[in-house]
Amino acid sequence: xxxxxxxxxxxxxxxxxxxxxxxxxxxxxxxxxxxxxxxxxxxxxxxxxxxxxxxxxxxxxxxxxxxxxxxxxxxxxxxxxxxxxxxxxxxxxxxxxxxxxxxxxxxxxxxxxxxxxxxxxxxxxxxxxxxxxxxxxxxxxxxxxxxxxxxxxxxxxxxxxxxxxxxxxxxxxxxxxxxxxxxxxxxxxxxxxxxxxxxxxxxxxxxxxxxxxxxxxxxxxxxxxxxxxxxxxxxxxxxxxxxxxxxxxxxxxxxxxxxxxxxxxxxxxxxxxxxxxxxxxxxxxxxxxxxxxxxxxxxxxxxxxxxxxxxxxxxxxxxxxxxxxxxxxxxxxxxxxxxxxxxxxxxxxxxxxxxxxxxxxxxxxxxxxxxxxxxxxxxxxxxxxxxxxxxxxxxxxxxxxxxxxxxxx
Amino acid sequence: xxxxxxxxxxxxxxxxxxxxxxxxxxxxxxxxxxxxxxxxxxxxxxxxxxxxxxxxxxxxxxxxxxxxxxxxxxxxxxxxxxxxxxxxxxxxxxxxxxxxxxxxxxxxxxxxxxxxxxxxxxxxxxxxxxxxxxxxxxxxxxxxxxxxxxxxxxxxxxxxxxxxxxxxxxxxxxxxxxxxxxxxxxxxxxxxxxxxxxxxxxxxxxxxxxxxxxxxxxxxxxxxxxxxxxxxxxxxxxxxxxxxxxxxxxxxxxxxxxxxxxxxxxxxxxxxxxxxxxxxxxxxxxxxxxxxxxxxxxxxxxxxxxxxxxxxxxxxxxxxxxxxxxxxxxxxxxxxxxxxxxxxxxxxxxxxxxxxxxxxxxxxxxxxxxxxxxxxxxxxxxxxxxxxxxxxxxxxxxxxxxxxxxxxx
Numbered sequence: 001x002x003x004x005x006x007x008x009x010x011x012x013x014x015x016x017x018x019x020x021x022x023x024x025x026x027x028x029x030x031x032x033x034x035x036x037x038x039x040x041x042x043x044x045x046x047x048x049x050x051x052x053x054x055x056x057x058x059x060x061x062x063x064x065x066x067x068x069x070x071x072x073x074x075x076x077x078x079x080x081x082x083x084x085x086x087x088x089x090x091x092x093x094x095x096x097x098x099x100x101x102x103x104x105x106x107x108x109x110x111x112x113x114x115x116x117x118x119x120x121x122x123x124x125x126x127x128x129x130x131x132x133x134x135x136x137x138x139x140x141x142x143x144x145x146x147x148x149x150x151x152x153x154x155x156x157x158x159x160x161x162x163x164x165x166x167x168x169x170x171x172x173x174x175x176x177x178x179x180x181x182x183x184x185x186x187x188x189x190x191x192x193x194x195x196x197x198x199x200x201x202x203x204x205x206x207x208x209x210x211x212x213x214x215x216x217x218x219x220x221x222x223x224x225x226x227x228x229x230x231x232x233x234x235x236x237x238x239x240x241x242x243x244x245x246x247x248x249x250x251x252x253x254x255x256x257x258x259x260x261x262x263x264x265x266x267x268x269x270x271x272x273x274x275x276x277x278x279x280x281x282x283x284x285x286x287x288x289x290x291x292x293x294x295x296x297x298x299x300x301x302x303x304x305x306x307x308x309x310x311x312x313x314x315x316x317x318x319x320x321x322x323x324x325x326x327x328x329x330x331x332x333x334x335x336x337x338x339x340x341x342x343x344x345x346x347x348x349x350x351x352x353x354x355x356x357x358x359x360x361x362x363x364x365x366x367x368x369x370x371x372x373x374x375x376x377x378x379x380x381x382x383x384x385x386x387x388x389x390x391x392x393x394x395x396x397x398x399x400x401x402x403x404x405x406x407x408x409x
Numbered sequence: 410x411x412x413x414x415x416x417x418x419x420x421x422x423x424x425x426x427x428x429x430x431x432x433x434x435x436x437x438x439x440x441x442x443x444x445x446x447x448x449x450x451x452x453x454x455x456x457x458x459x460x461x462x463x464x465x466x467x468x469x470x471x472x473x474x475x476x477x478x479x480x481x482x483x484x485x486x487x488x489x490x491x492x493x494x495x496x497x498x499x500x501x502x503x504x505x506x507x508x509x510x511x512x513x514x515x516x517x518x519x520x521x522x523x524x525x526x527x528x529x530x531x532x533x534x535x536x537x538x539x540x541x542x543x544x545x546x547x548x549x550x551x552x553x554x555x556x557x558x559x560x561x562x563x564x565x566x567x568x569x570x571x572x573x574x575x576x577x578x579x580x581x582x583x584x585x586x587x588x589x590x591x592x593x594x595x596x597x598x599x600x601x602x603x604x605x606x607x608x609x610x611x612x613x614x615x616x617x618x619x620x621x622x623x624x625x626x627x628x629x630x631x632x633x634x635x636x637x638x639x640x641x642x643x644x645x646x647x648x649x650x651x652x653x654x655x656x657x658x659x660x661x662x663x664x665x666x667x668x669x670x671x672x673x674x675x676x677x678x679x680x681x682x683x684x685x686x687x688x689x690x691x692x693x694x695x696x697x698x699x700x701x702x703x704x705x706x707x708x709x710x711x712x713x714x715x716x717x718x719x720x721x722x723x724x725x726x727x728x729x730x731x732x733x734x735x736x737x738x739x740x741x742x743x744x745x746x747x748x749x750x751x752x753x754x755x756x757x758x759x760x761x762x763x764x765x766x767x768x769x770x771x772x773x774x775x776x777x778x779x780x781x782x783x784x785x786x787x788x789x790x791x792x793x794x795x796x797x798x799x800x801x802x803x804x805x806x807x808x809x810x811x812x813x814x815x816x817x818x
Contacts, residue, residue, distance in 0.1 A: 055747040056740030056765075087736045089750070089766030122733020123767050232737050310719070310805075311813055318814035324531020327496045328641050331465030338464040341498070356465075357498030358532050396719075398810050404720055405727035 002278040003285040010148035014165040017201040018042035018241025021146040023153040026134025029082030034153040038138040039077040045241045047074040048209035050217045052234040058086035059093040060116040070112040079117040086232035087123040095128035102132045151180040162274040168263040170256045171246040175202045181271035193231035203242035205250045213238045220268035281399030287377040299389035305333035313396035321367030346379040411687040412694040419557035423574040426610040427451035427650025430555040432562040435543025438491030443562040447547040448486040454650045456483040457618035459626045461643040467495035468502040469525040484522040495641035496532040504537035511541040560589040571683040577672040579665045580655040590680035602640035612651035614659045622647045629677035690808030696786040708798035714742035722805035730776030755788040
């Protein structure tokens with residue numbers, strides 16, 4: 001059960017002019033499961049992405065980066081679940097390219113116009129023959145109303161599909177933004193076994209796209225963590241088809257452009273937070289806000305230490321205001337000159353700690369009240385400077401252990 | 410149930426001349442529980458320690474460092490469980506000093522000759538009145554045969570007492586080394602909610618003691634991790650009473666001194682590994698060996714990434730050779746120029762991965778066979794240089810979540 005999360009009704013997912021999606025059951029790992037998605041883009045679509053920093057990054061990630069760099073105009077994406085094609089060496093690379101070739105051939109494209117994505121088990125050979133065999137059926141079903149099915153088709157241990165649409169006005173035209181994401185474990189910035197796709201029919205100058213993708217990721221997918229594990233396959237792709245017919249956006253300075261940026265950021269953040277709300281075994285959604293740090297890096301360091309502490313996460317699972325565990329995590333975050341006596345700790349509106357100890361007005365029942373909520377904010381004011389950082393995470397429950405102890409079976 | 414661990418029979422714990430121990434039930438947190446230990450040392454005992462690097466370090470840790478620095482000759486240690494006296498501000502400091510004062514008064518010492526230690530819940534006021542009230546009984550029972558009771562008296566979530574003795578010859582004299590430790594969660598180098606005490610009747614020049622304590626910790630307590638959380642209270646104390654009557658050791662160059670050093674290191678390592686074997690919910694003991702790294706820091710970075718990955722740890726709990734999770738952890742360890750295609754991964758004697766993928770001879774049943782063992786070695790050969798590191802950890806089980814979700818109740 002995801003935490004405080006209602007999947008978007010399929011009828012509320014809006015088509016994006018210039019984007020068609022086809023989904024099928026290729027039997028990559030299990031039968032009777034939508035596990036293959038093809039996304040076709042109209043010519044002229046501007047595409048950019050950000051990818052995992054894991055040194056063991058999967059073959060498809062390397063190929064995506066290569067194909068984006070070639071600059072021949074991306075026209076199709078192909079996404080399979082059930083197998084990550086990571087830790088598969090040269091053979092894995094060849095198999096991912098074979099899938100690209102098959103897509104290119106059937107859509108009349110060059111190999112370099114296809115971006116491949118895989119998610120699932122690592123270190124096992126990609127059954128590319130089954131994927132290739134499934135392609136004709138996926139391609140036969142290409143249509144612009146299939147966002148809901150596509151969200152289902154990229155799920156692995158997710159319990160709910162994650163998809164959202166927003167509309168905004170640019171130069172008098174109605175612009176649509178629709179995105180989907182998947183992921184619920186191995187979630188950590190830079191990034192997670194996380195796939196995110198954001199499409200809009202807005203026209204955006206290709207030169208703006210790489211920075212846009214990074215900017216959107218930094219305030220969404222790069223702020224989430226479930227277990228601190230950074231996956232081999234994480235990818236976030238932004239696609240602007242330009243089909244809305246307005247003059248291309250060449251800077252973010254105008255009010256219209258700002259409105260578009262805000263809407264894209266909102267959809268990205270919603271898709272990222274949905275991953276945490278559906279985190280493996282999650283029962284609580286926790287926002288960690290670090291304020292008045294000396295640098296953004298330092299703020300992030302403290303936020304991550306709290307977010308990754310199994311002791312903090314199990315205390316939240318238990319609704320136990322054992323808040324000393326948060327102080328301990330702040331203390332070992334690696335800020336070597338941190339003055340533990342200077343900081344303040346809040347749990348939602350409750351002032352928990354000050355001057356190196358419990359706040360004189362703190363009462364256990366206040367902590368208990370907040371801990372019982374399903375959405376909780378931890379706020380730490382370091383009083384060292386002006387920088388801040390926010391990280392979203394979830395608690396650590398029995399179900400996390402069950403899910404990950406059983407994943408391959 | 411600790412993993413492959415048999416507690417030392419009480420009759421095998423040897424007294425150390427110059428060390429007397431007294432244990433009582435002070436009711437710090439719970440009734441009918443040995444929770445207060447006093448250790449008295451003969452005059453002339455050389456003492457040194459290493460302590461947590463947590464910026465939220467507890468009041469007793471600061472006082473230990475202060476009293477050791479004063480150099481008046483440490484003559485007593487006082488250890489309570491049930492309350493860590495951490496996150497307790499100026500009042501916590503005053504209360505820890507009050508306990509030192511009471512010990513000093515009853516043993517005829519100066520305050521600065523007493524080292525205080527606390528372990529247990531954070532952020533709650535130390536019930537120093539109950540500790541002080543319990544002191545006369547602990548002191549009345551001071552005796553040199555109470556190592557077994559002392560090991561019981563410092564336990565928190567430990568399921569077994571941890572104590573070991575060794576003897577070695579120095580200059581024709583039989584030297585005894587006896588140590589005790591506690592800790593099973595929040596275990597991470599630098600250090601854990603881990604207390605370790607190592608006593609010997611050898612005579613060691615005081616000038617050698619600080620480096621000796623660090624050297625022993627670096628190859629024992631600083632190589633263990635259960636959950637990556639670094640506690641506010643970790644302390645490791647080495648005491649050399651000199652009562653064996655040989656000429657003091659002033660360098661480690663002689664064969665006798667080397668034998669003593671080896672024996673002390675062995676006891677320290679045993680005490681540290683016992684903590685992992687008794688790790689909260691542990692069902693597997695895992696040695697992580699990183700070889701041929703460019704620097705020791707880099708080797709340690711990779712070892713820690715594997716040791717802290719919840720995905721790796723749950724896979725070991727499930728005896729599931731989902732070894733791609735180990736590769737993923739190596740990949741995100743932060744070694745930015747790591748060549749994933751160059752390294753080799755072994756699980757005990759099984760060659761799992763090479764050239765960026767699964768080893769051609771690897772068979773699932775071989776991985777399965779090793780994963781079912783209760784002692785497992787992960788070996789990663791990075792082929793970048795000559796440095797190495799070893800870390801000992803355990804798996805992540807349902808019981809870890811249960812224990813930590815219930816700890817305060």
